[in-house]
Amino acid sequence: MTRVSENLSPELHAYLVAHSSPVDEVLTDLAAETERLFPEAVRMQIAPEQGLFLTLLARLTGARDVVEVGTFTGYSSICLARGLPADGTLLACDVSEEWTAVARRYWQRAGVADRIELRLAPALDTLRALPATPRFDLAFIDADKESYTDYWEELVPRVRPGGVLLVDNVFSHGRVLDPAQTSARVQAIRDFNAHARADERVELVLLPIGDGLTLARRR
Ligand SMILES: C[S@@+](CC[C@H](N)C(=O)[O-])C[C@H]1O[C@@H](n2cnc3c(N)ncnc32)[C@H](O)[C@@H]1O
Structure with a gap:
């Protein structure tokens, strides 16, 4: 019998x-x-x-230059920035002035504001405007699900060999398994998961943490 990850009850999660x-x-x-x-x-x-996990992974990989797609009020950006050395950088991409205003306050409070540059624009525009060189040690994708494959395609060439890509919500709260779930959002996650799996530029594993987190290493 194949051994499986534990199904987390609320008690086991706690x-x-x-x-x-x-x-x-x-x-x-x-x-x-x-x-x-x-x-x-x-x-x-x-x-x-x-x-x-994000903080530990940034630290374990010695990441210095990181990009995040989907910042919201700043939780993941703080965790990533904390794992960086003092001269590390995090490029944070989002479109919401209102949500990221909260992030900016908390970056100050966490003492990581000087490591973070926020770009308020559609993330695809931000990523496409970056040099097509492998400058990032770590990339985290957590924005609009319909664009996941496009973000991936912009980011894989910009992550250095040996660098890491992380992608959140790859289970779509279990909906990836349900044929009745035909929304564009769920289908985009299914398509992305298949796309990443077939991508020979990376090796990867889907981790059952949160709503499913893909951890990929650029070959
Ligand atoms: C799931 S939330 C990110 C959560 C965040 N990582 C955290 O830990 O709190 C998704 C974010 O993606 C942003 N977003 C949605 N569409 C976007 C786009 N086209 N370009 C950039 N950001 C986008 C939203 O404004 C939102 O803040």
Whole structure:
């Protein structure tokens, strides 16, 4: 029998969080403020254990130059920026002035504002305007799902060999498995997952953390 990852019950999830490194006050306050200001949108924020994972992964890979597609109120950007050395850089891409205004405040509070450059524009425009050279050590994709494959195609050539790509929500909350789910958003995730799997420029694994996180290494 093939061994499978545990199906996380709420209790096991709580245990997992309780036995991972603690989430500090800055991130806890950010999560609470996001929930208060934007109750409809707060579910877009990454899970706390994903945040810990991003910091650890940035640190473990020695990442210096990072790009994020989809910043929202700043949770993942803080986690990524914290994993960088003092002279590291994070290019944060988003379109929302309102949501990223919160991010800017929390970048200051987390002491990482000097590492982050925010580009407020459709991320595809931002990425296409970058030199087509492999300058990034790590790329994180977490924006509009319909553009995932386009983001991937812009980012893979811009990540250095040995560098890492991370892609969030690759389970689409389980909807990828349900044939009745025919929305453009879910189909885009299915198409993206198949596209990335067939991409010989990377080796990858889908991690069952949060709503599914693809971890890919550029060959
Ligand atoms: C799932 S949220 C990102 C959550 C964030 N990573 C966090 O940890 O809180 C998706 C974000 O993508 C942004 N977005 C949507 N379409 C975009 C586009 N075409 N270009 C850039 N950002 C976009 C939204 O404004 C939103 O802030």
